[in-house]
Amino acid sequence: MTKFIIKRLLMLIPVLLGISFILFSIMNLTPGDAATLLLGDSSKPEAVEMLREELGLNGGFFERYFNYIGNILLRGDFGISYRTKNPVFTEVFTRFHYTLRLAFAAIAISSILGVLLGILSAIKQYTAPDNIITAITLGLTSMPDFWLGLMLIILFAVKLRILPISGATSWKHFILPGFTAAANYLANTIRMSRSSMLEVSRMDYIRTARAKGVPEKDVIFKHTFKNALMPIVTLVGVNMGWQLGGTIIIEQIFGIPGIGSLMIQSIRLKDVPVVIGCVMFVALLSSLINLATDIIYMYIDPRLRAQFAKVKKKAVTAND
């Protein structure tokens, strides 16, 4: 187990280095530079040159990249934002809790609602409720999330006036963005729970349970749902990871000052250290969540645990 975890953690290093290199190249090899963008087009060339010197923008591409990576690896220093002159670390952390709250709201809504609707859809297969839920799923996947956000604003903030339009100061501010961000994942979760439930419900042990007279409620929740849970857990884990980096446009619409807004701002101004810092942070976090999902997966499925123990035993005997 420990070996597995260490191996997965080590595999993260090349991925993170790769991300930093890809983004560094895109940001640096395309036209336009931070100094000009920060000072504006009408600024004096000398001023631009001074700022370039100050930000360390002069020098070869590889020289700057290795400087940047060296600082991270040796000193844990992710650089300084060109725009605010604050360390990237503080920039990311002061914004991150907004994105985290949004992600939690979205995951909670999409998981709970998704699993419930998925189960309902599966046990009522080919009846009106199933058809309605399938239609909702199709609608949700076909809808751009930003448009759903606008619709929700019109309905709940403009017409009914029960929720705020934008901002991030109270929990009420996270309801509409949470639903908007949940929409796509909700559709996935419903589909996954439905098909997983249907697959398990065709198993022999379910027929056995029914034959021996287990109440229908127990057949559904104790026998079917427990076995159908595995793929759903994985999906929630993957969703969680994507949710952290994928809410850029939703944050824009609802005026939430999270990581997504920070990334867009920084990309426009070519604030390279902040962009790379944000993406590395999000990628690291989502990989860790995926790893955690895999570990949870092993603990809740006795079959996997047994398999793992067997492999271990085999390995031990092979070593002997």
Place this chain on the structure above:
Amino acid sequence: MIRINANIDKKSGGIIKRRSQLASIWFRFRKNKMAFLGLIMFLILVVIAFAAPLVLDYERDIISQNISQRFLGPSSQHIFGTDQFGRDIFKRILWGSRLSMFVGLGVVGISLGGGTIIGSLSGYYEGSVLDNVLMRFCDMFLAIPGTLLAIALVSGFGNSIPNLMLALGISTMPKMSRIVRASVLSIKNQEFVEAAISCGTSDFRIMFRHIIPNAVGPMIVEGTLSVARSIISIASMSFIGLGVQPPNPEWGAMLSEAKAQMINYPYLVYAPGIAIVLTVMSLTLIGDGLRDALDPKMKN
């Protein structure tokens, strides 16, 4: 369609059989009511996209401003009303279908083209250094959120329709490569590939004449669904001002313009969104229907 023909010709080797297999795919597809509905919706859209320039004049109907006509609500004269510059929203939406279709197909063309090359190389030379390098590259790209990668590329290269296509094409390429690789892997150990190898056929020819034509099914399905997703991405990018620029009547760009007036004139944001939903829905239905029709497990 010609490609499917070629593919099936290889597999079954006879004209009569070829027809029957294609016909059976069509039969299964047609039996699926939702997929058929999607196809009809999509055909209507294609007709609109092609007919728009015959009926409408871009200068006069789409972009010319008429301040005296601004913010007219939906009426018999203007079905969806007029926008803040007095332009008819209905006409703009009709024209917008051209942009969404064209850019969407362009994006998928780029990602499918690149993905086929990367995926078939790494699948055919599975386990080699080349495969490892290509797949690790894909992993890295997949770890960057797609929207973000596209935003970085567009803002780097500049706002224009070709750059937008390129950015979205590149950001969806890794996933496409993965899918192509998986289907190449499932095909390359079959007997007809072994036969080709034993005949001394070159690797290049085996890849592009024997393997890829047989992997075309999953690629068509993924391609169709990918056009649907691209149309959403195009609209999202235009919405945040990094894609198709106003006054072009791209649906996302229209929403972006309408957003500022949304609180007083909510009808401005209804129609472009519904247009996106219907287009994406038709493509999703077709893609899902094709997947079921092509799935060998459903053949019996």
